[in-house]
Amino acid sequence: xxxxxxxxxxxxxxxxxxxxxxxxxxxxxxxxxxxxxxxxxxxxxxxxxxxxxxxxxxxxxxxxxxxxxxxxxxxxxxxxxxxxxxxxxxxxxxxxxxxxxxxxxxxxxxxxxxxxxxxxxxxxxxxxxxxxxxxxxxxxxxxxxxxxxxxxxxxxxxxxxxxxxxxxxxxxxxxxxxxxxxxxxxxxxxxxxxxxxxxxxxxxxxxxxxxxxxxxxxxxxxxxxxxxxxxxxxxxxxxxxxxxxxxxxxxxxxxxxxxxxxxxxxxxxxxxxxxxxxxxxxxxxxxxxxxxxxxxxxxxxxxxxxxxxxxxxxxxxxxxxxxxxxxxxxxxxxxxxxxxxxxxxxxxxxxxxxxxxxxxxxxxxxxxxxxxxxxxxxxxxxxxxxxxxxxxxxxxxxxxxxxxxxxxxxxxxxxxxxxxxxxxxxxxxxxxxxxxxxxxxxxxxxxxxxxxxxxxxxxxxxxxxxxxxxxxxxxxxxxxxxxxxxxxxxxxxxxxxxxxxxxxxxxxxxxxxxxxxxxxxxxxxxxxxxxxxxxxxxxxxxxxxxxxxxxxxxxxxxxxxxxxxxxxxxxxxxxxxxxxxxxx
Amino acid sequence: xxxxxxxxxxxxxxxxxxxxxxxxxxxxxxxxxxxxxxxxxxxxxxxxxxxxxxxxxxxxxxxxxxxxxxxxxxxxxxxxxxxxxxxxxxxxxxxxxxxxxxxxxxxxxxxxxxxxxxxxxxxxxxxxxxxxxxxxxxxxxxxxxxxxxxxxxxxxxxxxxxxxxxxxxxxxxxxxxxxxxxxxxxxxxxx
Numbered sequence: 001x002x003x004x005x006x007x008x009x010x011x012x013x014x015x016x017x018x019x020x021x022x023x024x025x026x027x028x029x030x031x032x033x034x035x036x037x038x039x040x041x042x043x044x045x046x047x048x049x050x051x052x053x054x055x056x057x058x059x060x061x062x063x064x065x066x067x068x069x070x071x072x073x074x075x076x077x078x079x080x081x082x083x084x085x086x087x088x089x090x091x092x093x094x095x096x097x098x099x100x101x102x103x104x105x106x107x108x109x110x111x112x113x114x115x116x117x118x119x120x121x122x123x124x125x126x127x128x129x130x131x132x133x134x135x136x137x138x139x140x141x142x143x144x145x146x147x148x149x150x151x152x153x154x155x156x157x158x159x160x161x162x163x164x165x166x167x168x169x170x171x172x173x174x175x176x177x178x179x180x181x182x183x184x185x186x187x188x189x190x191x192x193x194x195x196x197x198x199x200x201x202x203x204x205x206x207x208x209x210x211x212x213x214x215x216x217x218x219x220x221x222x223x224x225x226x227x228x229x230x231x232x233x234x235x236x237x238x239x240x241x242x243x244x245x246x247x248x249x250x251x252x253x254x255x256x257x258x259x260x261x262x263x264x265x266x267x268x269x270x271x272x273x274x275x276x277x278x279x280x281x282x283x284x285x286x287x288x289x290x291x292x293x294x295x296x297x298x299x300x301x302x303x304x305x306x307x308x309x310x311x312x313x314x315x316x317x318x319x320x321x322x323x324x325x326x327x328x329x330x331x332x333x334x335x336x337x338x339x340x341x342x343x344x345x346x347x348x349x350x351x352x353x354x355x356x357x358x359x360x361x362x363x364x365x366x367x368x369x370x371x372x373x374x375x376x377x378x379x380x381x382x383x384x385x386x387x388x389x390x391x392x393x394x395x396x397x398x399x400x401x402x403x404x405x406x407x408x409x410x411x412x413x414x415x416x417x418x419x420x421x422x423x424x425x426x427x428x429x430x431x432x433x434x435x436x437x438x439x440x441x442x443x444x445x446x447x448x449x450x451x452x453x454x455x456x457x458x459x460x461x462x463x464x465x466x467x468x469x470x471x472x473x474x475x476x477x478x479x480x481x482x483x484x485x486x487x488x489x490x491x492x493x494x495x496x497x498x499x500x501x502x503x504x505x506x507x508x509x510x511x512x513x514x515x516x517x518x519x520x521x522x523x524x525x526x527x528x529x530x531x532x533x534x535x536x537x538x539x540x541x542x543x544x545x546x547x548x549x550x551x552x553x554x555x556x557x558x559x560x561x562x563x564x565x566x567x568x569x570x571x572x573x574x575x576x577x578x579x580x581x582x583x584x
Numbered sequence: 585x586x587x588x589x590x591x592x593x594x595x596x597x598x599x600x601x602x603x604x605x606x607x608x609x610x611x612x613x614x615x616x617x618x619x620x621x622x623x624x625x626x627x628x629x630x631x632x633x634x635x636x637x638x639x640x641x642x643x644x645x646x647x648x649x650x651x652x653x654x655x656x657x658x659x660x661x662x663x664x665x666x667x668x669x670x671x672x673x674x675x676x677x678x679x680x681x682x683x684x685x686x687x688x689x690x691x692x693x694x695x696x697x698x699x700x701x702x703x704x705x706x707x708x709x710x711x712x713x714x715x716x717x718x719x720x721x722x723x724x725x726x727x728x729x730x731x732x733x734x735x736x737x738x739x740x741x742x743x744x745x746x747x748x749x750x751x752x753x754x755x756x757x758x759x760x761x762x763x764x765x766x767x768x769x770x771x772x773x774x775x
Contacts, residue, residue: 118624123631127678130623147678185620185681297601309672316606 006031026073028100031165054084059434075113090421126154151188192323207276216243217281221325294562380407396452426455608664
């Protein structure tokens with residue numbers, strides 16, 4: 001039956017199982033909103049800024065594993081999405097962005113609210129489409145979802161001119177088979193090569209000091225069971241990146257926690273001294289490797305990743321395995337069991353584990369406690385205890401993000417949601433709203449900085465409107481804290497433009513928005529406020545924790561430096577450089 | 585310091601250890617692509633290469649015998665290792681069907697150039713005409729002042745011709761960029 005392009009959009013979204021979309025209407029996208037209204041079958045969350053809508057869709061996608069959808073109008077609506085699109089691209093988040101465009105006959109005329117969003121987002125989308133014929137519309141929408149969620153996931157943008165949404169057509173919604181056939185150049189490689197898997201097994205058997213290094217791909221693949229089995233069977237300690245947190249339970253005895261710039265002493269020591277590094281769904285980012293020439297300098301490297309272009313990009317690997325992490329690991333475990341493989345040097349392995357235990361004891365993650373001022377790390381610890389380690393945590397970007405990564409222990413995939421690749425301040429609140437909407441039974445805590453919070457704080461009203469009870473914990477040090485830390489360490493304490501001491505009264509702000517606000521100024525307030533917040537389930541809560549202003553994030557490997565130059569919590573280098581090395 | 589196990593179990597070394605970082609040779613690469621002739625496909629490819637900080641030195645595009653499928657040949661000067669990365673990323677684009685760096689595989693390559701040479705004097709006309717014959721080129725346009733020469737061949741051949749006519753003065757020149765194709769069997773002699 002002939003129906004409007006806008007109705008086709010809704011029909012195709014429903015075919016994809018979309019239940020909820022995030023966005024803001026405007027001139028060029030009005031037909032789609034009219035169709036949403038008339039249909040009534042898809043819930044829409046009205047954000048207060050398109051960037052917020054984009055991050056909400058990301059938070060929803062990251063928390064559920066489903067494809068998120070964000071909608072905006074042409075021109076400024078579309079450009080306001082750009083940061084969220086780039087963010088989703090860097091962290092491989094499956095989100096479909098739908099933008100309105102000026103009518104076809106006006107494209108290229110500098111029409112009102114016209115912008116070439118296809119051109120702007122080409123380098124930051126997995127793919128994007130301009131719909132030129134209404135007959136292509138349903139196929140393009142289905143292609144967009146298929147591309148966004150398969151292979152290495154990522155954002156896909158569909159730009160729909162207004163006249164396309166108004167025209168009538170009786171074009172059918174294509175089947176998934178037709179969608180696959182229509183993309184001959186797109187075939188994600190899922191099965192790992194068996195010969196490569198066997199080579200990897202041989203290296204794992206022969207290794208004396210192996211380490212597993214898990215990235216965001218291990219979270220996306222939801223391969224926790226397989227990873228635990230592999231680590232336990234082969235006795236391999238496990239470190240995760242910021243994005244990989246939750247892919248392996250952090251309370252497991254083999255867990256080394258995070259590696260890299262703000263990694264733990266023991267994770268970095270283990271990586272520095274290992275003779276085999278098994279990277280799973282990770283991409284050897286500069287925040288992980290530091291100085292590349294000195295990253296795991298003695299190790300052979302196995303790299304399992306779904307993206308062939310990630311292999312040997314930053315570091316040359318010995319055994320690359322291209323495929324879906326879960327499928328490859330299952331195959332690898334099958335082979336291990338079938339051949340009843342035995343570790344070649346069990347004694348050395350045991351010594352390796354013992355050595356790591358010594359490192360863990362020597363420099364555990366810690367900080368200087370205080371009963372006078374609130375230490376930011378203390379707030380995170382209290383949130384961890386009050387939520388029994390079961391909350392989903394989202395964050396902004398900066399010091400609070402790293403403390404949230406260090407002092408909350410994550411145990412399940414999709415539990416820690418933050419902006420890893422792009423490092424987008426302001427990500428936390430909208431992402432937290434999206435996550436809470438996607439996983440309503442989980443407590444969602446937004447651990448935010450005062451600087452980050454102020455970048456997207458208008459979305460607190462969105463949370464009030466839809467009764468989304470996110471708990472926002474502002475780690476308030478009245479500074480752009482991470483920049484201040486770098487200025488302290490590398491710029492001789494010249495604090496250029498990082499002072500945020502002029503800021504709103506966050507408690508009053510919460511109240512003005514119809515949320516609940518609390519403030520903590522001494523350590524004894526902290527737990528009480530968190531408990532109070534946990535009792536509120538019909539509106540968002542803002543907790544303003546006034547913390548020690550000049551607390552720093554340690555350990556730290558300065559940017560571009562070797563792990564040998566790691567600075568510990570007391571601001572001192574850990575040990576004489578030579579004792580960094582072990583040779584088996 | 586009792587940070588490591590005793591030397592009886594694991595010994596320590598003092599010198600720092602380094603991982604070898606692969607650096608490739610910087611040279612001209614010839615990349616052959618089969619692409620779907622979709623909106624913006626060329627822009628996607630160009631952005632990807634520009635994003636690596638490289639310039640496209642030569643480019644030719646045209647439709648193949650199959651409708652909607654185009655063949656593209658790209659020349660890029662770059663580090664071997666980075667180009668390998670570029671090729672992988674080009675393959676990831678939704679609209680590319682085949683991507684291959686054919687620099688080091690036997691292939692045929694041709695380029696066409698149109699060169700407008702000043703030939704005001706009889707001597708110049710004779711000389712250019714002779715060069716045209718030697719190079720098996722063709723004169724496709726004549727004016728009292730100029731000859732326009734069409735020449736096809738390898739980069740070397742065209743460059744040699746250009747060098748020889750340059751003294752007469754080149755008024756204008758246009759080159760197509762290379763078209764290239766992998767050889768099917770054993771390498772044959774070229775030209």
